[in-house]
Amino acid sequence: MQDELLLRYSRHIMLPQIEYAGQEKLTQSHALIVGAGGLGAPVAMYLAAAGVGTLTICDFDQVDLTNLQRQIIHTTASVGQNKAMSAQATIAALNPEVNVHVETTRLNDEALAARVLAADVVIDCSDNFATRYLLNQLCFESKKPLVSGAAIRFEGQLSVFDFRHADSPCYHCLYPDVGDDQALRCADNGVFAPLVGMIGTAQAAEAIKVLLNMGQSMEGRLLLLDALSAEWRTIRLKKDPSCALCGQAESVD
Numbered sequence: 001m002q003d004e005l006l007l008r009y010s011r012h013i014m015l016p017q018i019e020y021a022g023q024e025k026l027t028q029s030h031a032l033i034v035g036a037g038g039l040g041a042p043v044a045m046y047l048a049a050a051g052v053g054t055l056t057i058c059d060f061d062q063v064d065l066t067n068l069q070r071q072i073i074h075t076t077a078s079v080g081q082n083k084a085m086s087a088q089a090t091i092a093a094l095n096p097e098v099n100v101h102v103e104t105t106r107l108n109d110e111a112l113a114a115r116v117l118a119a120d121v122v123i124d125c126s127d128n129f130a131t132r133y134l135l136n137q138l139c140f141e142s143k144k145p146l147v148s149g150a151a152i153r154f155e156g157q158l159s160v161f162d163f164r165h166a167d168s169p170c171y172h173c174l175y176p177d178v179g180d181d182q183a184l185r186c187a188d189n190g191v192f193a194p195l196v197g198m199i200g201t202a203q204a205a206e207a208i209k210v211l212l213n214m215g216q217s218m219e220g221r222l223l224l225l226d227a228l229s230a231e232w233r234t235i236r237l238k239k240d241p242s243c244a245l246c247g248q249a250e251s252v253d
C-alpha cells in the first residue's frame with residue numbers, strides 16, 4: 001500500500017480489529033450493492049470511503065427531484081441521470097481508488113446470479129419484496145453473505161443472512177408469505193430522511209464486518225428501529241426448519 005493510501009486509511013489501520021491486514025483485505029474485496037437510493041447512498045459512500053476496492057452498483061432508475069430529500073449520493077445536478085451512474089460520479093470524487101462497476105438496466109435472474117457469484121458480500125438496498133426474495137435465493141444458492149435493510153415512514157429494519165454458515169436463517173424464514181401487494185413504497189407512504197441513513201449506515205458497518213469476519217454480525221438477529229421514539233430493538237431470528245428455501249437444503253446437507 002502506498003504512503004498516501006496508508007494515510008487515507010490510517011484511522012482504520014489504527015484499529016486493532018482491522019490493522020494493515022484488514023485494510024488490505026478491504027481493498028481486495030468486492031461488494032454488490034443492489035439499489036442506489038436512500039439505503040444504497042450511505043452504503044456506497046461508506047464502503048467507498050472505507051476503501052472497499054470494488055463496488056458493483058445496480059440501479060436502472062433515474063434520479064428524481066423527490067429522491068434528493070434522502071438519497072444523499074445524488075445532487076440537484078444529477079436529476080434525470082441514471083442512479084448508478086450518478087453514484088459512480090460521487091464515489092469517483094470521494095475515493096478515486098475504488099473501482100465502480102455500474103449496471104444501469106434491469107438485470108435478468110441469470111445476470112444477477114452472476115453478479116452475486118462475483119461478489120464477496122451482497123447488500124440489499126432495494127425497495128421491493130420481489131428483489132429481496134430473489135437476492136435471498138441467489139445468495140443462498142451461492143453461499144454469499146447478504147446484508148438486508150429496509151426503511152419506510154419512521155420504521156427501519158436490518159439483518160444479515162450469512163449463507164457461508166449452514167445454520168443462518170434467511171429472508172424467507174423471516175417473511176414466509178408476503179405477496180407483492182404488501183410492498184410498501186416510499187412514493188405512497190413517505191419516509192423520514194435520516195432513517196435511510198441510519199439503516200444504510202448500519203448496513204455498511206455490517207458489510208465491512210462480514211468482509212473482515214470481525215465482531216458479531218447481525219446474523220440470527222433482526223434489528224428494528226422506530227426513529228420516532230428512538231427505540232432500537234433486537235429480536236432473535238432462527239432458521240425455520242420448514243422454510244421453503246433454506247429448510248429443505250438443511251435436510252439434503
Ligand SMILES: [Zn+2]
Binds near residue numbers: 169170174244245247
Ligand atoms: Zn429460510
